[in-house]
Amino acid sequence: MFSSLFVFRGRASPMVEFAVSVAAAVIVVALWELAARAGIIAPQFLPSPSRVVIALWTMLTEQNLLWHVAVSTARVWIAFLLAAVMAIPIGIMMSSYRIVGAALEPMIDFIRYLPVPALVPLSIIWFGVGEETKIFLLWLGTFFQLVLLVADDMRRVPQEFVEVARTVGANSRQVMIDVALRWMGPTLLDNLRITLGWCWTYLIIAEIVAADSGIGYVIWTARRFVKTPEVMAGVVVIGLIGLVTDQLLRLLHRRLFRYL
């Protein structure tokens, strides 16, 4: 039952794989707990998992953690949806019409390599320290990446499909909607899932900027008072949200694209 796990490129049943995943996580946490309890590392550097869990509980019950989570989630999703709604049509236009591609591609490629943190001062000058700045920074981190991914996907639509559609009488708009978009569906959803992940990584940067809410703010405040368990609890929460969202989007992918 477990022997195929040790075969190069072998296959294992989902149950066995799940068991291995859980066991590995348990071992890592157990080692961490042992290391912390043995006092090998000072607790303000590495608190034990049990203390992180206790911190998490206090944050949930006494410090409105769920509200902060909700605020952060809302920021991420607003910025992400904004980026997606803009990036999908622009990306498609970029690879479908040379004039759009030639005009935008070099610019977007340049902006994409600008580090988001470096743009924090600029965005404060532009938008102040309110919600706009945070949304802008998150959007910045995702939009330019996504545009190029979408443009790439669009370019990869097999010419054969486009030509079959044209020979049965589809016009450009119909080719776009009935063939190109349908073909892109699976990769598009994958790319959205991946860029959503990036959006969460920019959250901390965005919420360090004079925020008074959100997980980033919680983590940053805890850091100031060297409350390491709370810092870790905050990080764990982001990790959990990431994990759950990712799995949900994968599930959606399987549901939507059963033909794969």
Add this chain to the structure above:
Amino acid sequence: MTGYVQFVDTAKSFGPVNVVRKTSLGLDRNSLVVFLGPSGCGKTTLMRMVGGLDEPSSGSILLGGEKVVRPDRRRGMVFQSYSSFPWLTVEKNIAFGMRYRKDLDGAEKAERIGHYLDLFGLADFAGSYPNRISGGMRQRVAIARTLAAGSDVLLMDEPFGALDALTRERLQVELRQIQIREEKTVIFVTHDVEEAVFLADRIILFSRRPASIVADIDVAAELGPDRPLEIRETQKFFELRNKVLHLIRNETGAVV
């Protein structure tokens, strides 16, 4: 020169590269013509021009006396790969051929789908997605789709190139039967000499790039219209096949 499909002094260059030399050729309606020639000689380009997907650099192509300017459903393409849409079931893939037809109502479309599902033995797979069926089935779906679209010229670019020998043989027999029964004009590109002789009413042999016609072989005069599998074992078939092979060696100086 006459014909249902006519190349009139057709030539094609891509930038400085001359791909098809000035060619004139007329193809009869309801015949199956095979384009044979060395790799990269310009067969696909010739076919794409008939489809209206590429424009001749000079000269023109006529279909029923009318100049081809853009793709339309009178000429359907069947490719070797990416032939059926993976996100549509077999039935919906066939229906796609009629998706943009306004002259048929729902009932007529359903009837045509049923007809082609039966004709190609696809009825049991109507609800399956392409990646759940064999490569041969996928090519049947693609052919059925172009027929459902109402094409009377089928442009087939190495459509059986990726299939195993047995499936390939079966599809050749089916294609020939359906071409006769449904009265279609087929231009078929292949590298396979056996396939060419077995299927063709007429083989047009092209030179190396830039393509020009080096031989025009009337297969129908030798083998007749009906092509049962057994014909492959006849003396006549062998002789024809060897003749074509010789022509290829001597006239094109290449292996196909």
